[in-house]
Amino acid sequence: MFKHSRTTAAALLLTLLVGVASACSPSQEAAPDKPGGAAAADKPFAGKKVTVFALNHPWSDTIKGSIQQLEASTGMKVDFQVIGEDQLQQKLAVQFTTNAASPDVFMYRPYMDKILYHKNGWTSPLNDYVNKDAAYDFADFAKSSIEAATIENKIESIPVFTDQFVLYYRKDILEKNGIAVPATLDELTAAAKKLHDPAHDFYGFVGRGQRNALVTAVSSFVFSQGGDFMKGDKAAINTPEAIKGFQTYATLIKDYGPQGVLNMSWPQASAIFAQGKAAFYAETASVYKNTTDPEKSLVKDKIGFAKFPAGDAGAKPYNITAWSLAINSKSANKDAAWEFIQWATNKENVLKTQRAGAPGARSSLWTTKEGIETYPADLAEAIQETMKIGVGHNVPEVISVGEARDAVGSVVVKAALGEDIKAAADQANAEFQAIIDKDKTK
Structure with a gap:
């Protein structure tokens, strides 16, 4: 088309x-496919x-x-x-x-x-x-x-x-504090709040905080609260549902995350978790060995994994x-x-x-x-x-993905810095729409 x-x-x-x-x-290019003769029956691409x-x-x-x-x-x-x-x-x-x-x-x-x-x-x-x-x-x-x-x-x-987005958690910490594995995002936030103890270098939650990198992580929060990045060819990151997803994630990294979280992508976040300094970590399943490798992890035998918790729209992690x-x-x-x-x-x-x-x-x-x-x-x-x-995408589905990720990620960063999230979402939505419109001319 x-x-x-x-x-x-x-x-x-x-x-x-x-x-x-x-x-x-x-x-250096191969010759076109041609029908094989009788001798090619056993090895059709000889x-x-x-x-x-x-x-x-x-x-x-x-x-x-x-x-x-x-x-x-x-x-x-x-x-x-x-x-x-x-x-x-x-x-x-x-x-x-x-x-x-x-x-x-x-x-x-x-x-x-x-x-x-x-x-x-x-x-x-x-x-x-x-x-x-x-x-x-x-x-x-x-x-x-x-x-x-x-x-x-x-x-x-x-x-x-x-890649599947799942919840990593400390089995021993939850058991010690009588906390069940969170089944909802509200339960995750409440558990992170209870376990957050920065005075002892222990945090309720760790995750990606870098503006561009965090978009893949926050996507599952947005989807599970009923939002998405786009509706048709229109930007949708300032809908109430999307904003609730952004706010949930921003609260977790701002109020219950380690210092410097806004500079972290997944390698830094997984290292914090592997050092035994966080109760929860939400990330793709494919990097799990970074948290269970005996040479990298101090808590290799104490880590549990669970399906991503449900929001208002149910559990909608990316796959x-x-x-x-x-x-x-x-x-x-x-x-x-x-x-x-x-x-x-x-x-x-x-x-x-x-x-x-x-x-x-x-x-x-x-x-x-x-x-x-x-x-x-x-x-x-x-x-x-x-x-x-699972939802089949975790970034905006546009040509200029990198630019779009920067616009979307800015909502979480500004909220984590204490700025008004609705104003941040409105501004980012306008920037994202401009990207969508520009891509149509390419």
């Missing part, structure tokens, strides 16, 4: 790629080469270790390039803005980039592929994770690992696709590229990567012993519950 945006593409390239090498030459750009992550390490099996069964050769996050964004921008056919497959963050990539025509929709093989069981993917990878009813990518696999729209090997994606995201490989610490998007694996035994039992349960009820 969208046309290729030369302006947007050029701007992205200019911003990200000063000094980055030029795109691969045409001689002679094909698929280039994959993958994030430097345990998920990629696990998949890379099994690629020889795929090559042996299909005949294809896979050039699997593992790249750091910043460099990956740069390399992709170079390739796409020069209309290169390589990589055939790439990892990206749909919650940050899917609208831009879709608008510029950089991703190839997968709707015609996902149900071709019944054994793939596409319906097994959590609904919200697929929604997070879909735009205008076009499936742009397949989830490879996910997003953190990273996914997509096909380059210019790829000359789309069928072979899909074969790689289908293999990398089948149940067997998702189980392998999930056991290695990358929470997968396949619902069935969270009900099996093999799928959950490498996770704390209560965390696995919280993840499973969140996958059923």
Whole structure:
């Protein structure tokens, strides 16, 4: 539906790629898919080469270790390039803005980039592929994770690992004080207030406080109070429901958080919790090892995990696709590229990567012993519950996500600094609407 945006593409390239090498030459691109002859029946992609750009992550390490099996069964050769996050964004921008056919497959963050990539025509929709093989069981993917990878009813990518927002808590502290695990946001606030003891360097709550970083955290508070960032193409961060969500979070970090919380992103917040200095911590489940690692945590055996507490609209934590696999729209090997994606995201490989610490998007694996035994039992349960009820986004769904996050995050920061939250929300809403309107021209 969208046309290729030369302006947007050029701007992205200019911003990200000063000094980055030029795109691969045409001689490096694979030949188009061609129907195989009778001899190709057993190895349908014999002679094909698929280039994959993958994030430097345990998920990629696990998949890379099994690629020889795929090559042996299909005949294809896979050039699997593992790249750091910043460099990956740069390399992709170079390739796409020069209309290169390589990589055939790439990892990206749909919650940050899917609208831009879709608008510029950089991703190839997968709707015609996902149900071709019944054994793939596409319906097994959590609904919200697929929604997070879909735009205008076009499936742009397949989830490879996910993020669920859950509540971390100190089991020993709650038991000692006779406090039940909070089931509502009101109970969480009351418990944080009771346990807050800054005179002894102990705090009721810790979480992200940096303006941009906190948006993913506060999203679940906003959703659970009945709000959202947008309604259609209109900014909605100054609705009563959204403001209540912002206020709940601002109260927790302002009144019951540690000094300097407004300078914290998740690494700093998780470190405070791992040092045994906070009763509650709300964060994505995927970083839990930072709080349970024996080499990092002083309270590794005292941490519990629970589903995010309910607000006025119930419990609505996010369940997003953190990273996914997509096909380059210019790829000359789309069928072979899909074969790689289908293999990398089948149940067997998702189980392998999930056991290695990358929470997968396949619902069935969270009900099996093999799928959950490498996770704390209560965390696995919280993840499973969140996958059923989760919201498929945790940032504003616009092209200019970074700018939008700054506008949204300012509401919490100003409230935590004691400013009037309604005035802050009204101002931020106007700024966010300007961003939405500007994006329409890109």
